[in-house]
Amino acid sequence: MDSRSLLSALFGEEDALKKGLTRREFMSTQAKGALLFAALSSGLYVPRRVLAAASPDIVVVKGSPGAATRAAVGLLGGMEAFVKPGNKVVVKPNMSFARGPDSATNTDPEVVREIVAMCREAGAGKISVVDHPLRPNEMCVEGVRDACRVFPDTNVQALEDKDLYRKTELPQAEKFRKTHVMRDVLEADVLISVPVAKSHSSTGVSLSMKGMMGLILNRTIMHWRYDLSSSIVDLCTYLKPDLVVIDGTKVLSTNGPGGPGNVLKYDTVIASRDMVAADATAVAMFEWYGQKMQPRQVKHISIAHERGLGRMDIDNLITKKVQV
Amino acid sequence: MTFQRILQTITFTAFIVLLYLAAFPLMSPVPVDLFLRMDPLVLIGTLVSARAFIPLLLPAVLIIGFTFFLGRFFCSHICPMGTTIDISDQIFHPGKKGGPDIYRPVPASLRIMKYLVLLFILGAALFGVSLVFLASPLSLITRLFGLVIFPVVALLMDMGLFVLRGAGEILGLSIFPYTAIEAPRYALQFFIVLIFASVFGCAYLSPRFWCRYLCPAGALLGLCSFKPFMRRRVDESCTRCGLCVQKCPTGAIRTDPFKTDFSECIVCLRCTDICPERAITFAFPGRNQGKAESPLSGQRRKVLGAGLAGAGAALVSLSGLRQQHRGEAPGQIVPPTLIRPPGAIPEADFLARCVRCGECMKACPTNTLQPIGLLSGFTAFASPVITPQLGPCEPHCTVCGQVCPTGAIRSLPVSEKIWAKVGTAYVIKHKCLAWEFDQECLVCDEVCPFDAVKLQRVEGLRVAAPFVDESRCNGCGFCEHHCPVLGDRAIVVEPMNALRLATGSYREQAEVLGFSFEMKQQSSYEPAEREEKDTSKGFEDALPPGFTE
Numbered sequence: 036m037d038s039r040s041l042l043s044a045l046f047g048e049e050d051a052l053k054k055g056l057t058r059r060e061f062m063s064t065q066a067k068g069a070l071l072f073a074a075l076s077s078g079l080y081v082p083r084r085v086l087a088a089a090s091p092d093i094v095v096v097k098g099s100p101g102a103a104t105r106a107a108v109g110l111l112g113g114m115e116a117f118v119k120p121g122n123k124v125v126v127k128p129n130m131s132f133a134r135g136p137d138s139a140t141n142t143d144p145e146v147v148r149e150i151v152a153m154c155r156e157a158g159a160g161k162i163s164v165v166d167h168p169l170r171p172n173e174m175c176v177e178g179v180r181d182a183c184r185v186f187p188d189t190n191v192q193a194l195e196d197k198d199l200y201r202k203t204e205l206p207q208a209e210k211f212r213k214t215h216v217m218r219d220v221l222e223a224d225v226l227i228s229v230p231v232a233k234s235h236s237s238t239g240v241s242l243s244m245k246g247m248m249g250l251i252l253n254r255t256i257m258h259w260r261y262d263l264s265s266s267i268v269d270l271c272t273y274l275k276p277d278l279v280v281i282d283g284t285k286v287l288s289t290n291g292p293g294g295p296g297n298v299l300k301y302d303t304v305i306a307s308r309d310m311v312a313a314d315a316t317a318v319a320m321f322e323w324y325g326q327k328m329q330p331r332q333v334k335h336i337s338i339a340h341e342r343g344l345g346r347m348d349i350d351n352l353i354t355k356k357v358q359v
Numbered sequence: 360m361t362f363q364r365i366l367q368t369i370t371f372t373a374f375i376v377l378l379y380l381a382a383f384p385l386m387s388p389v390p391v392d393l394f395l396r397m398d399p400l401v402l403i404g405t406l407v408s409a410r411a412f413i414p415l416l417l418p419a420v421l422i423i424g425f426t427f428f429l430g431r432f433f434c435s436h437i438c439p440m441g442t443t444i445d446i447s448d449q450i451f452h453p454g455k456k457g458g459p460d461i462y463r464p465v466p467a468s469l470r471i472m473k474y475l476v477l478l479f480i481l482g483a484a485l486f487g488v489s490l491v492f493l494a495s496p497l498s499l500i501t502r503l504f505g506l507v508i509f510p511v512v513a514l515l516m517d518m519g520l521f522v523l524r525g526a527g528e529i530l531g532l533s534i535f536p537y538t539a540i541e542a543p544r545y546a547l548q549f550f551i552v553l554i555f556a557s558v559f560g561c562a563y564l565s566p567r568f569w570c571r572y573l574c575p576a577g578a579l580l581g582l583c584s585f586k587p588f589m590r591r592r593v594d595e596s597c598t599r600c601g602l603c604v605q606k607c608p609t610g611a612i613r614t615d616p617f618k619t620d621f622s623e624c625i626v627c628l629r630c631t632d633i634c635p636e637r638a639i640t641f642a643f644p645g646r647n648q649g650k651a652e653s654p655l656s657g658q659r660r661k662v663l664g665a666g667l668a669g670a671g672a673a674l675v676s677l678s679g680l681r682q683q684h685r686g687e688a689p690g691q692i693v694p695p696t697l698i699r700p701p702g703a704i705p706e707a708d709f710l711a712r713c714v715r716c717g718e719c720m721k722a723c724p725t726n727t728l729q730p731i732g733l734l735s736g737f738t739a740f741a742s743p744v745i746t747p748q749l750g751p752c753e754p755h756c757t758v759c760g761q762v763c764p765t766g767a768i769r770s771l772p773v774s775e776k777i778w779a780k781v782g783t784a785y786v787i788k789h790k791c792l793a794w795e796f797d798q799e800c801l802v803c804d805e806v807c808p809f810d811a812v813k814l815q816r817v818e819g820l821r822v823a824a825p826f827v828d829e830s831r832c833n834g835c836g837f838c839e840h841h842c843p844v845l846g847d848r849a850i851v852v853e854p855m856n857a858l859r860l861a862t863g864s865y866r867e868q869a870e871v872l873g874f875s876f877e878m879k880q881q882s883s884y885e886p887a888e889r890e891e892k893d894t895s896k897g898f899e900d901a902l903p904p905g906f907t908e
């Protein structure tokens with residue numbers, strides 16, 4: 036739901052606004068407005084009524100990284116909707132490169148910190164922030180680890196040792212049917228994907244679906260034995276995040292995933308329960324190599340849609356856009 | 360415990376700790392290669408073969424200097440090879456533990472052997488061929504601990520951790536949940552193991568067999584100590600019981616307890632401790648009691664023979680097929696895998712200095728530095744090369760140069776090291792997933808720290824294919840390491856265009872040659888709401904890489 040339709044829903048017929056208002060209508064609108072303003076600022080009214088009426092499939096929030104992240108999860112019902120007290124949570128940001136957040140190759144640490152903070156507020160038990168990076172471990176996770184230092188019992192880890200993975204069947208996969216998955220992930224109650232939005236020169240984009248490759252041990256096999264895009268979908272039949280929060284505050288628009296490329300500042304966070312819809316929204320919303328692309332143009336997104344993993348027809352879904 | 364045992368324990372522990380600390384990032388207040396830099400053979404051998412005095416080896420100058428006063432104190436108090444042999448002598452000595460030593464008699468005339476080994480090495484060094492690695496005690500022992508014992512211990516610890524974790528899981532405990540021990544691996548392990556099997560095995564023949572009969576560093580010190588200032592002295596209370604003769608670990612007291620062969624004496628002071636009459640002292644200034652003439656006097660033929668043999672060995676190896684020549688002569692065979700570490704000085708000088716101690720290989724965080732076999736001729740045996748399949752050369756790391764005891768690899772700051780190009784990457788199109796099989800793959804582009812690999816659309820291919828921008832490639836090998844193609848990778852680094860500078864700035868030289876190695880860093884910010892399309896990368900209206908119609 037965009038802001039315009041929200042307005043008309045609350046303030047009466049859009050036509051009336053256009054036609055010119057009678058005095059009485061004007062007064063009534065003003066009163067409603069004042070009431071709404073009070074309710075909004077108190078924070079009591081809007082979340083319950085409006086959200087209950089139309090729970091969005093996709094949330095798009097503009098704002099600073101931390102605040103936008105919090106608002107985005109809030110609009111999906113808050114972290115309590117995903118994390119129950121005592122749950123083991125795995126947060127999967129992109130920490131694959133030894134570069135700062137300005138390069139948009141890794142998820143902004145502030146976004147990750149906000150997610151971890153919300154998980155703790157929801158009463159999560161063990162929280163692991165994990166990735167299987169490409170460059171030497173410590174240099175990649177540095178940023179996120181620093182950001183999460185305020186939460187002493189949160190593990191920010193780059194895992195490479197084979198003992199920390201376990202061989203796992205992917206029962207719904209077509210071809211890529213077995214792989215070693217991180218033990219932490221296998222034992223987790225909740226999986227939250229927090230990718231940064233970036234281009235990817237062989238899969239178009241690297242978002243939540245592509246990011247699941249950071250939870251397994253042997254990724255190169257997906258390149259040479261299988262078709263990369265369909266094996267990503269195979270992997271996502273098993274590794275299906277409960278919540279996806281895409282960091283679009285800075286988007287690596289060209290030369291991804293490693294950069295350096297053009298970084299576009301969108302100050303946007305996208306959240307959804309549906310990884311395909313979240314990724315599709317990011318594809319459609321951001322500019323890639325100076326062009327507007329359709330979700331169907333990303334092979335793994337369109338295969339995932341066909342196989343019923345999620346929906347890329349975002350125009351048929353309810354999207355809520357907010358600015359904080 | 361005696362003073363000598365205490366000091367020996369301290370120095371041996373220091374050696375092990377420093378070797379352990381030879382790692383990235385380097386976090387030792389003391390130079391980790393200190394012991395190597397004390398080895399007198401490393402000093403003299405390299406001095407001759409490299410025709411240069413290497414200031415890094417100043418500690419060895421001090422050791423030699425002190426030897427004139429104190430005798431071969433280095434061998435008994437400092438040398439970790441000696442300590443290791445002492446330990447192995449305890450384990451392998453013949454006879455029962457605690458029982459009398461039953462050694463087979465070794466003719467004393469064999470002692471000359473160590474001098475001949477020394478002269479053999481110096482003879483080869485005259486022709487610029489460094490054979491120091493064959494018998495330098497510090498090179499040998501650093502190799503043993505760094506390339507064999509550390510990896511084996513790490514492997515054991517990794518296995519132990521696995522068992523511990525399993526046990527913890529049964530008990531519901533989470534033990535070291537994220538600890539990972541990566542055991543490095545090395546080539547030529549059995550070459551090292553065989554040498555030491557023979558060295559340790561000789562405990563059957565005599566204690567400290569190596570030090571008595573073979574060690575050229577000991578020989579060098581022996582030449583400096585045949586008339587030391589501080590000497591063993593036996594006073595009149597001696598009853599000629601012969602205990603000191605029997606227990607001297609180097610046989611420096613031959614038959615007459617009053618006489619000492621000072622070139623053989625390692626000043627371990629055992630005789631002073633075991634003498635029932637307390638008749639033995641080491642004192643300044645020592646009175647002349649014993650043989651005080653050069654151990655080589657009257658051996659001119661053997662000396663000449665050994666030197667000539669060394670020179671001959673050097674000439675034979677220099678005439679080998681795979682020997683690298685100075686300059687790039689036509690017909691030169693350059694092995695495609697001969698990729699030297701960044702900062703390695705020009706090949707001939709590099710080989711003249713490198714003592715094959717393996718310190719750089721031990722310290723390398725990605726395990727990419729490996730000793731080679733006969734790939735590049737005998738003179739390059741066991742010298743380090745980058746092995747990209749095993750690991751890339753980490754751009755931020757400069758540790759190999761920092762730990763090199765002889766400056767064969769220059770110690771460079773990161774800002775220079777990045778410009779020390781070690782080779783160039785080539786795409787092997789007929790193996791590449793993108794070029795040959797039209798499969799989506801971009802790993803080389805993704806991992807390149809220098810943005811030297813670019814994926815571009817090519818006519819006839821559905822996917823974008825990799826190209827190497829040679830001017831940006833410094834040969835680090837991230838692409839080869841991560842390439843998913845098995846067997847030889849589909850992108851390989853070869854030593855083409857490697858920069859080898861003995862002095863001066865790599866950056867300046869690289870820039871003169873038109874190279875530009877900038878680490879991928881901060882990208883440019885641009886407003887999201889732009890009207891015109893991004894044409895800077897030459898994509899214009901073409902489909903962005905990775906997308907489909």
